[in-house]
Amino acid sequence: MAEAPILSWEGLGLQQGGRWLFRDLDLHIAPRDRLALIGRNGAGKTTLFKLIADQIEADKGRRSIQPGTRIVILEQDPFFSGYDTLMDYALHGPGAPAAHDVEAIAGQLGIDMARPADSASGGERRRAALARALAMDPDLLLLDEPTNHLDLSAIEWLESWLQRFNGAFLAISHDRTFLKRLTRATLWLDRGSLRRKEIGFGGYEAWEEQVYAEEARAAERLDARLKLEAHWLERGVTARRKRNQGRLEKLYEMRAQRAAMLTPGGTAKLAIASDDSKTKSVIVAEHVTKRFPLTVRGEPEAVPGEPQAVRGEPEAVPGEPQAVRGEPVEPRTPRDARPSTSSGRTGEGVEYRTIIRDFSLRVQRGDRIGIVGSNGAGKTTLLKLLTGELEPDEGKVTLAKTLSGVMIDQQRSLMQPGKTVRDILAEGGDWIDVRGVRKHVQGYLKDFLFDPGLVDTKVGTLSGGERSRLLLAREFARTSNLLVLDEPTNDLDLETLDLLQEVVADYDGTVLIVSHDRDFLDRTVTVTLGLDGSGVVDIVAGGYEDWQAKRAERLRLRPEKSKSPLPPAGGAGGGPKNTPTPQPPPASGAGKVKLSYKDQRDYELLPARIEELEAAIARGEEILSDPDLFTRDPQKFATISKGIETARAEKEAAEERWLELAEQVEG
Missing domain, CATH: 3.40.50.300 (P-loop containing nucleotide triphosphate hydrolases)
Known part of the structure; x- marks a missing residue:
């Protein structure tokens, strides 16, 4: 039997600029949902987050929430102005987390919360915002581009944390790998409507193409005339994806x-x-x-x-x-x-x-x-x-x-808010030279998925994604x-x-x-x-x-694997008494260090142990990839998740130990 939702919206509608951004949306979030929220820039994804968190009022609809449910948003661009340090930011506002909880997560993320907020980098601010959000122990976590400005180690850490998270989360992200690894259902916000499919993001693209194909067939049956703008914007998705398959080959x-x-x-x-x-x-x-x-x-x-x-x-x-x-x-x-x-x-x-x-x-x-x-x-x-x-x-x-060369940096420094799209692309004119070919600026905008009517829009009114897209359009035009x-x-x-x-x-x-x-x-x-x-x-x-x-291959190949038997799972010291003592590898030059018996044993046996742990982690992750496992057997899900976490910790410790010994052996 399905669990009762912790939050619901029925008949949700919101007007923006005199038009309905979306209307008559139904949304239900269960206690352990892992949801991807998909939609184009400007479709209203972040606005929907704010409606879920009751930060803004809807124009129509009814919101229901289980008493005591804690909802936390990780915003795409958190506001740090006015705070002396990152910790000051993390502890602000009602319902703020305890300082020791923030420090515990910050330590794992590798961020010094005493750092001045005004001089912190984008990556440091993102980690501080993560530490604050995760330390608040939410029942529903709303993640708006959580991997922006994070390096690979922090992304991997966040993925591991979310795999163990007991609450529900809803993620907006451009990081396909992140979404594929974590989500089990997809919400698609498209042209003012919200669809839900009980598949993780890995199945989203096939679902999207299926929906567009069905709409195209329905339009043909009704002899509907599609507007040109709708055709290139919506129906161009499948064509582009087919071209990309050829490019991948x-x-x-x-x-x-x-x-x-x-x-x-x-x-x-x-x-x-x-x-x-x-x-x-x-x-x-x-x-x-x-x-x-x-x-x-x-x-x-x-x-x-x-x-x-x-x-x-x-x-x-x-x-x-x-x-x-x-x-x-x-x-x-x-x-x-x-x-x-x-x-x-x-x-x-x-x-x-x-x-x-x-x-x-x-x-x-x-x-x-x-x-x-x-x-x-x-x-x-x-x-x-x-x-x-x-x-x-x-x-x-x-x-x-x-x-x-042309450099497109992550600062987006060329996007001055007071300028128009026309100013950025064509210096106020109607034509732009695109790598030596003259094009009308409105036609060129369509190449980058813009409505040509935006040509005189101020840059400051565009979303962050639209500004990034405009910068790409400008720089790709240059020879x-x-x-x-x-x-x-x-x-x-x-x-x-x-x-x-x-x-x-x-x-x-x-x-x-x-x-x-x-x-x-x-x-x-x-x-x-x-x-x-x-x-x-x-x-x-x-x-x-x-x-x-x-x-991974380099670690397996160096050093040459020993044929000695593995120690029992309890540690290196509990093997059979008749196990022959491994001999140190022959010296290969001056400066080599002779290891102690225990160090030599670890040096020879750890690579095989690391392989065992990698295999165990892979087996566990394959089992957890079953999207119905948690509903069918939550105890098994929790046990396997804990086992993966333990195996990863042991694997990291084993790798670090082997590296230390390898440095000694190699002088």
Whole structure:
């Protein structure tokens, strides 16, 4: 029997600007619902959140809520003005959480709540807002773009927290991977109506195409005349998606070609490039190293332009195998005698942190390069090195003389509120040059899913997603052969993400993308540069998932697996008495450390134990993917969820332990 809803809206309607934004909506949310709210920018998703939370009044309809139900909104752009510190913000207002609850979550997210609010970065503010919302112990959590400004480790942490969450949540997000992993039902807000389907986001696109196909057949039967605007805006979805499938096939071919140009270790084959290949190269990085000085206390100073990881927090994604710190990109004779760890002394008493170590890559014309890693790992530093904005300490970066770049940054600094759409695109005129082709500004707006009637609208009245889309339209019109995208998916709806994928695929030049959007990278890039904070840059032909697979494989292959039996689950010390003592690996050079018996045993057995834990986690996640499991057997759901959490914690501890031992063995 279905549970009674904790909140309902019946016949909900709201007018906006003299028209109905939506009308006669029915909405019911059960205690353990995991809902995705889908809709274009401007459809009213955030407004619906405010109606659910009773922050604004509806023009019609009846709202019902179970007594004592606590509803909490994580807003897309929380208001921090007037607060001295992030903690002051977190403790404001009625129903604010206790300080110790906020600190507990903030510690897991890696954010110092004593940081001044006015100087905090977007990522720090987002983590502070998350700490506040989660600490309030809600029964219904409304998440408006929760992954915006978060790095990969924080996104993974949030996904894990929500998997264990006992309440209901409703999420607006452009992050397809986030929605696919967490949601079990989908609400689709479309042209003023609200549809619900008991499928997670993974089945949304097929459902959407089915609905549009049924509407098209109904229109044909009724001999209805569709307006041109409705046709290109609504019915163009399926056509674009079919084109994108063709582009994905082309992307896979490009990845295969790029993989053939990389050595097994991941570095570019610089030495054997033909003359023809050289003429196609637009950026060549050769043995590049970049360092920044540490403070007296041993903490890294802020890297110019680089978001900083918080002290004590892992640089890489929680639960994922970590690369051995100091591992070279490709084995070769060292060029100098500097230490191989991520920090060391390179001058008189001055200690440095190595952000990028011995990095080599040849970027070909037409490459789509994705740069991923946690905040502070060095993504922005690497981007600036590749574009010539920053000089390396060692090695060199050579840019093609004909290189002409366009950068679309996450600050959206060009979008001045007082200007009109026409001002932004055509400097107040009627025509715009789109990469050498003259187009009418209203026609060009339609290419980017805008109503042509918005041409004289002030930028300040557009939503955040619409401003981002307008910026993309402006920058893609410029003639260039290098496109640099810094977090391009922030504030974009799913339809615009499809459009961005399409435009990037059709771009004639080279593209560099810094992004935490895993699905977007998997659909777009040919090569991924992955940073784990050690200074090593993985070079992988493929997207985010290909990088993750490489990291997991590296951990399995190093060191060589021992044939010794595994210890029992209770620990390493409880094995059979007749188990032969593992022998230390043969020495391979000076500087190697001889481990104690216990350390040697852990060093040999931990890789196999990590594999066991990974397999157990995968089995548990496969069981939890059943959307009916919680309703059918809530106790089993809770037990498996707890087991996954325990296995992940043990796996992370095992990986950290093995890395420490590996550093000792390798000197």
